[in-house]
Amino acid sequence: MVSANFSIFIIFGLSIISYILTKQMIPLFINKFLSANISGIDVHKASKPKLPESFGVVTGCIFLVTCFIFLPILYSPGSISVENFPHNEFVEMVASLLSICCMLLLGFIDDIFDLRWRHKLFFPTLASLPLLIVYHININSTTVLIPRQLRHIFGVSVDLGILYYIYMGMLAVFCTNAINIYAGVNGLEVGQSVIIALSVFVFNIIEYYGSARKSHVLSLYFILPFLGVSSSLLKYNWFPARVFVGDTYCYFAGMLFAVIAILGHFSKTMLLFFIPQVFNFIYSLPQLLHFIPCPRHRFPLLTKSGVLEPSYVEFSLNEISLIGKICFGILQKFHLIKVYRKDNIKVKCNNLTLLNITLVIFGSMHEEMLTTKLLMLQIICTGIAFTIRYPLASLFYDV
Numbered sequence: 001m002v003s004a005n006f007s008i009f010i011i012f013g014l015s016i017i018s019y020i021l022t023k024q025m026i027p028l029f030i031n032k033f034l035s036a037n038i039s040g041i042d043v044h045k046a047s048k049p050k051l052p053e054s055f056g057v058v059t060g061c062i063f064l065v066t067c068f069i070f071l072p073i074l075y076s077p078g079s080i081s082v083e084n085f086p087h088n089e090f091v092e093m094v095a096s097l098l099s100i101c102c103m104l105l106l107g108f109i110d111d112i113f114d115l116r117w118r119h120k121l122f123f124p125t126l127a128s129l130p131l132l133i134v135y136h137i138n139i140n141s142t143t144v145l146i147p148r149q150l151r152h153i154f155g156v157s158v159d160l161g162i163l164y165y166i167y168m169g170m171l172a173v174f175c176t177n178a179i180n181i182y183a184g185v186n187g188l189e190v191g192q193s194v195i196i197a198l199s200v201f202v203f204n205i206i207e208y209y210g211s212a213r214k215s216h217v218l219s220l221y222f223i224l225p226f227l228g229v230s231s232s233l234l235k236y237n238w239f240p241a242r243v244f245v246g247d248t249y250c251y252f253a254g255m256l257f258a259v260i261a262i263l264g265h266f267s268k269t270m271l272l273f274f275i276p277q278v279f280n281f282i283y284s285l286p287q288l289l290h291f292i293p294c295p296r297h298r299f300p301l302l303t304k305s306g307v308l309e310p311s312y313v314e315f316s317l318n319e320i321s322l323i324g325k326i327c328f329g330i331l332q333k334f335h336l337i338k339v340y341r342k343d344n345i346k347v348k349c350n351n352l353t354l355l356n357i358t359l360v361i362f363g364s365m366h367e368e369m370l371t372t373k374l375l376m377l378q379i380i381c382t383g384i385a386f387t388i389r390y391p392l393a394s395l396f397y398d399v
Helices: 004-035 056-074 087-113 117-138 148-154 162-181 188-206 213-237 246-263 267-272 275-288 322-333 354-362 367-395
Strands: 039-041 050-052 143-145 157-159 312-316 339-341 346-350
Touching: 004 050, 004 056, 004 213, 056 087, 056 213, 056 246, 087 117, 087 213, 087 246, 117 162, 117 246, 162 188, 162 246, 162 267, 162 275, 188 213, 188 246, 188 367, 213 246, 246 267, 267 367, 275 322, 275 354, 275 367, 322 346, 346 354, 354 367
Parallel strands: none
Antiparallel strands: 039 050, 143 157, 312 346, 339 346
């Protein structure tokens, strides 16, 4: 088996090739996707152009091919004997690629057949099963460290048992769907994924010579080719977009982040890199759970002047449940929604997404500006994440 430094050099070179290949392949498939009617309407453009959809499948396939080529190089027969072959590590990589491949396929099926939300929640759980099985066989570590302040009650660590596997399965569900619901404008899905991937890359480099080096090397094997294909896709998905990435890319990216978080043993750190997505998910819950009416599409609306404004949902307070009324009251109290009252019963408020609340706070703006502001927020939250992970974590854990 080649050394870690040399293997990273190889995967870095392959990632550059994957970037170039993706950049060349995307234009070749645009007309093919349009001919197959795999397309969507860009509603945030006055001309309402028809763009090819689901280009996450192109980038995902190039990512998988890159990793498949890398595997025989990493585990070349000439560099390692049969007796010393790292079976556990090899199985972990194959299981990870299997989970990502399954999620890519299921995401493409979702784009084609436009499945319901209950299926979207089931897909990541199904795709993560090979990874969880391998984790159970090879690692089976289900203990979590307790903060210093609580160790006199719970001890140094607690074994969560089956609950830890449920947590990891839910992590896969969250990562895939959190990116999927935080979307709706050109460049946002790929842009946020690239920033999260860069955050993971920096974290892996910082921890490279630490005690968990092996886990971070494994993470780099996946994050580098992902950055290669995603950076190329971003060029075509940035405003004005020439292609749509579809649910395929969101599921592919989310599963990849879940995979490296689980096998790299830094799921809590990964969630810190998802701060905007966590806020958007929690903020969206009243509508996702239908405590407040939820329209099929909640993305911002294009005005006649060519800028975006928040989209709204109109409903009667008598129609929603008690929980819905409580959620509505809390959101209104903390100025997290903009409310228009038609009378004492009927109200209109912005849809509960980070995109809409950004437009409520800063006012109507151009689509490219909205994407830029949201990606800047992602970068700021990455800085907060590293602050929590290092200076603040030392107050609670021995780091």
